[in-house]
Amino acid sequence: MLAVFRDLLRYDGRFRVAFLFLMLTLLLAGLSWFSPYPPTRTFITPQDLPPSLEHPFGTNSRGQDLLWWMAFAVRNSLILGVITAVVSRLIAIFVGLVSGYRGGFIDRALMSANDSFVVLPVLPILVLLSFLLQGQLSLVTLALLLGLFGWPWDARLIRAQVLSLKERAFTRTAVYSGTPPLLLTLREHLPFVLPVVFATTINNMLWSIGMEVTLSVLGLSDVTVPTIGTTIFWANQHQALVAGVWWWLAAPILVAVVLFLGLYLLFSSVNEFIDPRTRLRRIGA
Amino acid sequence: MPLLQVENLRAYYRTQVYGISRSVRAVDDVSLELFENEIYGIAGESSCGKTTLIKVISGTVKPPLRIESGHVLYDFGALQVDMTKSDPEELRQTVRWKEISYVMQGSMSVLNPVRKIIRTFEDIVRTHQGIPNKKLFLEQTCDHVMRLGLPPDVLNLYPHQLSGGMRQRVAIALATIFQPSLIIADEPTTALDVVVQRGVLQMLREIQAESGNTVLLVTHDLAIHANVADRVGIMYAGRIVEEAPTPIIFTAPRHPYTQHLIRSLPMIGDKSAKESLSGAPPNLANPPSGCRFHPRCPLAFERCRTEAPAMVRLLPQHRVACHLVTEAAE
Amino acid sequence: MNGEKKLLQVDRVTVSFHVGGFIAGGRLLAVNNVSFSLDAERPEIFAVAGESGSGKTTLARVLLHDLEPTQGRVVFEGRNLSTIKRRRDAMEFMRKVQPVFQNPFETFSPLRRVEDYLFETAIQFGRARNRRAAAPIVDEALHQVGLSLEEVRQRYPHELSGGQIQRVAVARALIPQPHLILADEPVSMVDASLRMSIVNLFKKLRDEQKVSVVYITHDLATAYYISDRIAIMLRGVMVESGPVEKVLGNxxxxxxxxxxxxxxxxxxxxxxxxxxxxxxxxxxxxxxxxxxxxxxxxxxxxxxxxxxxxxxxxxxxxxxxxxxxxxxxxxxxxxxxxxxxxx
Structure with missing residues (x-):
C-alpha cells in the first residue's frame, strides 16, 4: 500500500497536485480541533478586517476569524461528503451486484426502484424537506438524505458491468466451483467494479458537497453550523460584496476550489491506477 | 537479389508503467530472405514474435514497439525501400496495397462496416491510384472479383451480410487488386471452419501461382504449412530456429523443437501416443540464457545454457540454429 | 430396454431459439433431435465434432444444465435434469458433472489467484472444511495433471502458460471427483507444443480415474487421437456417429x-x-x-x-x-x- 502510494506520488503529476491540495484542505480541517473558540461564538474579533498575518483569511462582519470558521466549515463539508458517499456507495454496490447477477424478477424489481429514484427531482424534494424541517435539518440527516438519493445512476453502471462479467467464463468456473451466488458476485465481480465505485465515490462527494452549498446558500439548512455553503449564506446575509468585505466570499470559494480540484485530480489519477487493465499491465500481464 | 531481405532484425517493446520499465524482446536477431514466386510460411506458438516480425516487415511499427537494429530491405525492381529507415506515412502512400498488402485474421478492420464492399474497393483504389473513369473501375473490379471465383453480387453487400469465409476472400480480393509483389497473410484462416479454410487457402494459392508474386503466410497451424507453403521458417522465442523447404521441415527436421513439433501433431488415422514438451514458452521480457529452447530441450547440454547457437546452413536452403547440429557438422 | 446402466442419456433433445429479423420464420433449431448415451460401466471419451454453428456448444450447455432443452430430455445417472430446481440438487449434479472451458485465459479471473478456485471447489463440495484441510486434496488433484500446489501457489493466471492453466482447470474439475467431464474445445487455444499434454490427460483420466469425458471440438485430428466414439454435427443434426475409427477412418x-x-x-x-x-x-x-x-x-x-x-x-x-x-x-x-x- 505504501509502495503504491510512493509510486503514484513519484510518477503521476495529477496525483502530486491532488495530494498537495487535499493535504491543505485536511490540514485546514484538522486546525478546527485547535480552534481557540467554538465556531458559534460571534463578535470575539474586530469586524471586517482584511486578510493579514494575524487573520490570514480576514474577519467577517459577525466578528469571527474566517480562518477558524473555515476550518470548521471544511471539516463539516468533508464529513457530509464522506457520509453521503459511503451510504450511497453501499446501496449502489448492493443493488448493482444483486440486480446484475441474479437477474429475473429481482432485477426487474430493483431496477424499477432504481429508475424511480433516477427520475425524482432531487433538488426540489430536498428544498421541500428542508423547508419542512427548517432549522432542524442537521448535517448528518442531510448527508443521509443525500446518500439515499445519490446511488441510482451508479447502481445502473455497476449492474451493466456485472451483466457483461456474468457472461465471462470465469463466472461459470466459479459457479461450477460451487460458490454461492452472493459470494460469487462479491469475489468475481466486485474487483472489476471497484474502479467504478471508487471513481463514483469521489464524484459523489463532489456532488453532495455541492448540493449542501446550494441548499445552504438558499438558507435551507441549519445555518448555525459552519460549512462552505453556510459561509456564503452569511456573507450574502451581510451583503459582504456590497460592503467590500470580499474576503468573506473569497475564503469559502478558494477552499471549495482547492477541495474540488484536489478531489477531481485524485479521482482521475486513482481511477487510472486501479483500472484492471492498468493493474494487469503493472503486474506484467 | 531477393524481394525482401531481413538482416539481423531486433525489435523490442519498451514500456514504462508507474516506474517499472520492461522490455520485451519480441524479435531478436532474425534474418530471412523472401524471393519472387514463393509461399513462405512462418510457424510458431503464441508470443513467439511472429506478429511483431510481420509488423516490422509491413512497416507498421508503432510505440511501444521499436526497431533496435537491423535492416528490412525491399527490392521492388524500380524501387528500393528500407522499412527500418522510412517514414511510415510516406510508406503508406507508396508501397502499402500497391507493393505490399496485408490480409489478417477476421479482416473486419479492413472492411468498413457501414459501407458496401464496392465502396471499400473504391476508397482504396482512389487513394492509391485514382479513378479517372468510374465505369472502367467498376468493370475492372467486377472482373477481378469474378476471376477469384467470387460472385460479383458481393460487391453490393455490407460486410456483416457476408459469412466469415466470404469476408476473408473479399479481403484477399482487396489485397490483390493492385497485384502487389508481396501479400502478407497473418493467420488468415484461424477463425474459420476447416472446409472454408481449405477454400480460402486454395484461393490464395491459386492467386499466387497465377501472378507469380510472393506470399508470406503466418500461422501457428503446421498442417496448413504442410499443404500450402514452399518454404517454412520455425520461430521460437523471438528467433528463427530452423528454416527449410517444406518437405525437409516435415520429413527431416534437425532442430529439436521442430522435431518435437512435427512428432506431436495429431492426424486422422494415427492413434499412436503423442507426447508434449515439458515446460512452457519463455517470457520474452526475461528470456533464458544461451539457446532459448534449452530449458525445454531434452537434448540440451552445457554449451546450450551459456551460448546462443548461430544459424548454420546445412543445405543451400536449410538453416538451423542448434549447437548439436553445428557440432555434428564440424 | 435399459439392459446396461447409463451414465448419461440424451433423448431426442431439441433446442430452438427465437431469432428476429433476417431469417424468415424466426425459429432456429440449434440442436435438432439429438440422442446418444454413455455407459456407466465403461468410461469412454465421446467426441462431439462440428463446425461453428453446428450446435455443439449449445448441446454442451444443455448437458451442463445451463440451458433447458425445448424438447426431449437429458437423464444423468437416472435423474432427469429438468427436475433439478433447488440449489442442493444443482450442487449434487455439479459434484458429478464438471466442465472445462475453451479459453484458458478466461477460465479464471485475471484478478484472482488460480489456487483460490481449487480451494473453493474442495470446500464447497464438502471435501474439506477449511483451506488447511483442503491443501492435500488440491495438491493431489494438481498432481494428477502433472503439477503441484507449490508450482501454482500465489500465481495469477497471466503468470502461467495456456497449457498450465488448462491443466489447473482440469485439476479443479477433478476435485469433486466427478463421473463426467465436459470439455468444450479445451485445446483450441493452447499452443501446439503443449496441446498433447492436455489431450493425453483426458485419456489418463478415462483409464485411471474411470471418468467419462464428452469432448466437444472442431478439431478432428485430436478427436481421432483421443476419443472412443465420435458424433459429427451439422446445423444441429447429428449426421453420423459411432466408433471414431469407423466414422473418421471411413x-x-x-x-x-x-x-x-x-x-x-x-x-x-x-x-x-x-x-x-x-x-x-x-x-x-x-x-x-x-x-x-x-x-x-x-x-x-x-x-x-x-x-x-x-x-x-x-x-x-x-x-x-x-x-x-x-x-x-x-x-x-x-x-x-x-x-x-x-x-
Whole structure:
C-alpha cells in the first residue's frame, strides 16, 4: 500500500497536485480541533478586517476569524461528503451486484426502484424537506438524505458491468466451483467494479458537497453550523460584496476550489491506477 | 537479389508503467530472405514474435514497439525501400496495397462496416491510384472479383451480410487488386471452419501461382504449412530456429523443437501416443540464457545454457540454429 | 430396454431459439433431435465434432444444465435434469458433472489467484472444511495433471502458460471427483507444443480415474487421437456417429467425408488431395431453415427425397448415419445417383 502510494506520488503529476491540495484542505480541517473558540461564538474579533498575518483569511462582519470558521466549515463539508458517499456507495454496490447477477424478477424489481429514484427531482424534494424541517435539518440527516438519493445512476453502471462479467467464463468456473451466488458476485465481480465505485465515490462527494452549498446558500439548512455553503449564506446575509468585505466570499470559494480540484485530480489519477487493465499491465500481464 | 531481405532484425517493446520499465524482446536477431514466386510460411506458438516480425516487415511499427537494429530491405525492381529507415506515412502512400498488402485474421478492420464492399474497393483504389473513369473501375473490379471465383453480387453487400469465409476472400480480393509483389497473410484462416479454410487457402494459392508474386503466410497451424507453403521458417522465442523447404521441415527436421513439433501433431488415422514438451514458452521480457529452447530441450547440454547457437546452413536452403547440429557438422 | 446402466442419456433433445429479423420464420433449431448415451460401466471419451454453428456448444450447455432443452430430455445417472430446481440438487449434479472451458485465459479471473478456485471447489463440495484441510486434496488433484500446489501457489493466471492453466482447470474439475467431464474445445487455444499434454490427460483420466469425458471440438485430428466414439454435427443434426475409427477412418455421410478430407494433414503426401478444388460458393446459403437433409444444398449425391424429408437414423457398418444413400428402400435410387457422379 505504501509502495503504491510512493509510486503514484513519484510518477503521476495529477496525483502530486491532488495530494498537495487535499493535504491543505485536511490540514485546514484538522486546525478546527485547535480552534481557540467554538465556531458559534460571534463578535470575539474586530469586524471586517482584511486578510493579514494575524487573520490570514480576514474577519467577517459577525466578528469571527474566517480562518477558524473555515476550518470548521471544511471539516463539516468533508464529513457530509464522506457520509453521503459511503451510504450511497453501499446501496449502489448492493443493488448493482444483486440486480446484475441474479437477474429475473429481482432485477426487474430493483431496477424499477432504481429508475424511480433516477427520475425524482432531487433538488426540489430536498428544498421541500428542508423547508419542512427548517432549522432542524442537521448535517448528518442531510448527508443521509443525500446518500439515499445519490446511488441510482451508479447502481445502473455497476449492474451493466456485472451483466457483461456474468457472461465471462470465469463466472461459470466459479459457479461450477460451487460458490454461492452472493459470494460469487462479491469475489468475481466486485474487483472489476471497484474502479467504478471508487471513481463514483469521489464524484459523489463532489456532488453532495455541492448540493449542501446550494441548499445552504438558499438558507435551507441549519445555518448555525459552519460549512462552505453556510459561509456564503452569511456573507450574502451581510451583503459582504456590497460592503467590500470580499474576503468573506473569497475564503469559502478558494477552499471549495482547492477541495474540488484536489478531489477531481485524485479521482482521475486513482481511477487510472486501479483500472484492471492498468493493474494487469503493472503486474506484467 | 531477393524481394525482401531481413538482416539481423531486433525489435523490442519498451514500456514504462508507474516506474517499472520492461522490455520485451519480441524479435531478436532474425534474418530471412523472401524471393519472387514463393509461399513462405512462418510457424510458431503464441508470443513467439511472429506478429511483431510481420509488423516490422509491413512497416507498421508503432510505440511501444521499436526497431533496435537491423535492416528490412525491399527490392521492388524500380524501387528500393528500407522499412527500418522510412517514414511510415510516406510508406503508406507508396508501397502499402500497391507493393505490399496485408490480409489478417477476421479482416473486419479492413472492411468498413457501414459501407458496401464496392465502396471499400473504391476508397482504396482512389487513394492509391485514382479513378479517372468510374465505369472502367467498376468493370475492372467486377472482373477481378469474378476471376477469384467470387460472385460479383458481393460487391453490393455490407460486410456483416457476408459469412466469415466470404469476408476473408473479399479481403484477399482487396489485397490483390493492385497485384502487389508481396501479400502478407497473418493467420488468415484461424477463425474459420476447416472446409472454408481449405477454400480460402486454395484461393490464395491459386492467386499466387497465377501472378507469380510472393506470399508470406503466418500461422501457428503446421498442417496448413504442410499443404500450402514452399518454404517454412520455425520461430521460437523471438528467433528463427530452423528454416527449410517444406518437405525437409516435415520429413527431416534437425532442430529439436521442430522435431518435437512435427512428432506431436495429431492426424486422422494415427492413434499412436503423442507426447508434449515439458515446460512452457519463455517470457520474452526475461528470456533464458544461451539457446532459448534449452530449458525445454531434452537434448540440451552445457554449451546450450551459456551460448546462443548461430544459424548454420546445412543445405543451400536449410538453416538451423542448434549447437548439436553445428557440432555434428564440424 | 435399459439392459446396461447409463451414465448419461440424451433423448431426442431439441433446442430452438427465437431469432428476429433476417431469417424468415424466426425459429432456429440449434440442436435438432439429438440422442446418444454413455455407459456407466465403461468410461469412454465421446467426441462431439462440428463446425461453428453446428450446435455443439449449445448441446454442451444443455448437458451442463445451463440451458433447458425445448424438447426431449437429458437423464444423468437416472435423474432427469429438468427436475433439478433447488440449489442442493444443482450442487449434487455439479459434484458429478464438471466442465472445462475453451479459453484458458478466461477460465479464471485475471484478478484472482488460480489456487483460490481449487480451494473453493474442495470446500464447497464438502471435501474439506477449511483451506488447511483442503491443501492435500488440491495438491493431489494438481498432481494428477502433472503439477503441484507449490508450482501454482500465489500465481495469477497471466503468470502461467495456456497449457498450465488448462491443466489447473482440469485439476479443479477433478476435485469433486466427478463421473463426467465436459470439455468444450479445451485445446483450441493452447499452443501446439503443449496441446498433447492436455489431450493425453483426458485419456489418463478415462483409464485411471474411470471418468467419462464428452469432448466437444472442431478439431478432428485430436478427436481421432483421443476419443472412443465420435458424433459429427451439422446445423444441429447429428449426421453420423459411432466408433471414431469407423466414422473418421471411413466416413459414410457425404458431409463427414468433406469434413474429413478438408482437415489439412501435417504430411507432404496429402498435398494433392487437399488441393483438389472445392466449391465454396454454395456454402453461403442458410442451411438451418432447410427441411430434409441440411447438407442437401451442397451434397454431390443429392436426391429428390433429400430436399423434402429428413433422413432417418440408419445403422450402417457399425455406426449410425443419417443419409438416404444407405437406406434399404433407397438402395436402388442411390445406386443410380452414385454412378452418375456429381449432380
Amino acid at each position: 466416413p459414410l455421410h457425404p458431409y463427414t467425408k468433406l469434413l474429413q478430407e478438408s482437415v489439412p494433414k501435417p504430411v507432404m503426401t496429402e498435398r494433392e488431395q487437399w488441393a483438389r478444388p472445392i466449391n465454396l460458393g454454395a456454402m453461403e446459403v442458410k442451411e438451418y431453415g432447410r427441411v430434409g437433409c441440411k447438407f442437401a444444398g451442397r451434397c454431390p449425391h443429392v436426391m429428390e427425397i433429400c430436399k423434402h424429408a429428413e433422413p432417418p437414423a440408419l445403422e450402417v457398418e457399425g455406426r449410425t448415419v443419417k443419409c438416404y444413400l444407405y437406406g434399404e428402400d433407397a438402395a436402388q435410387s442411390n445406386q443410380s445417383s452414385l454412378s452418375s457422379g456429381k449432380l
